[in-house]
Amino acid sequence: MSKKIVFLGMGGTIAGRSERSGDNVGYTAGQIALKDVLLTVPGFGQSLKGGEPVVEQVAQIDSKDLDFDHWLALGNRVESALASAEVQAVVITHGTDTLEETAYFLHRAVSPRYLNQKPVVLCGAMRPATSLAPDGPSNLLDAIQVAQHPGAHGVLAVFAGKVHGAEKVQKVHPYRVDAFDSGDAAPVAYVEEGRVRCVSAWPVADSYGVFAADNVLACLQGLSQWPRVEIVLSHAGADPDLLEYLLSNQAANQLGNQMGKQIVEHQINPVRGIVLAAPGNGSIHRALLEVIARVKPVSTIVRVSRSAYGQIVSSGSDAIPAYSLSPQKARIRLMLEIALLDQQRLKTS
Secondary structure: OOOEEEEEEEEOHHHOEOOOOOOOOOOEOOOOOHHHHHOOOOOHHHHOOOOEEEEEEEEEEOHHHOOHHHHHHHHHHHHHHHHOOOEEEEEEEOOOOOHHHHHHHHHHHOOHHHHOOOEEEEEOOOOOOOOOOOOHHHHHHHHHHHHOOOOOOEEEEEEOOEEEEOOOOEEOOOOOOOOEEOOOOOOOEEEEOOEEEEOOOOOOOOOOHHHHOOOHHHHHHOOOOOOEEEEEEOOOOOOOHHHHHHHOOHHHHHHHHHHHHHOOHHHOOOEEEEEEEEOOOOOOOHHHHHHHHHHOOOOEEEEEEOOOOOOOOOOOOOOOOEOOOOHHHHHHHHHHHHHHHHHHHHHHO
């Protein structure tokens, strides 16, 4: 029996349209349905090698405007597809601005028992579908090859012939078609003339701590609101006022004072976590450290390096823990950790 490949559309530049074919900047993302985008892929039917395509439009949006509801809808559909014995892989077309964030969310939220058996391949484009030389069709064709490669598994991003793992992939250029990189890590594989050449192991969705639960997505369904986690940049001349404002929840307090009894508790979303994006090896400006020492925040604080390559080398006794992730991915991890801990406490209370 032939296996199914599930294609999920999220919009983005790959589905974008411009009034002028030579315009690669002034286009509108998310205008063309996925089923029509697939028609532009050369040899699409043959590329499936007898497999059956299942095409669904999950969203039609510019990825800069994605929110948590989009992630949940996509995550649920991915997990449902992977759970089916008839499905070989999932291919997702997505905008490039937040593709790495969605990839990391899926890597952490979808059950490892599925991700470690089958691939979830994200791809997109840096040129709209109406471009004189759109890159979306070739990226999609490469994604299909990766999706069918024997032994492929985990959340992957395919761009310009390179295959990246979800934890390391990052957008490193705002315009050129080869816009994604894996930092210090090498790509997982390359797609060359329709063949996949692996250079490192396929990513593993490991389970640890709160992520040891096999029902992360189910736990997230019950959230009335996602934990609020903000990113604060440490830089030369850093002003501590923003950090103090967030840590002391001044916004929530002021709103409550202004509206009195009209505001109810669940409408205020206090800051639950802070990601400090710090220079170099995670060194934090002294003005920010002084605020942390003075306010003694209840919010969880982690730090990451804002450097594009490498990760923080910890002394092992650092007061503020470090994550080996980009600031935006660290925010996702911290949100999920807080949300899952909240759910665990609810169950035991």
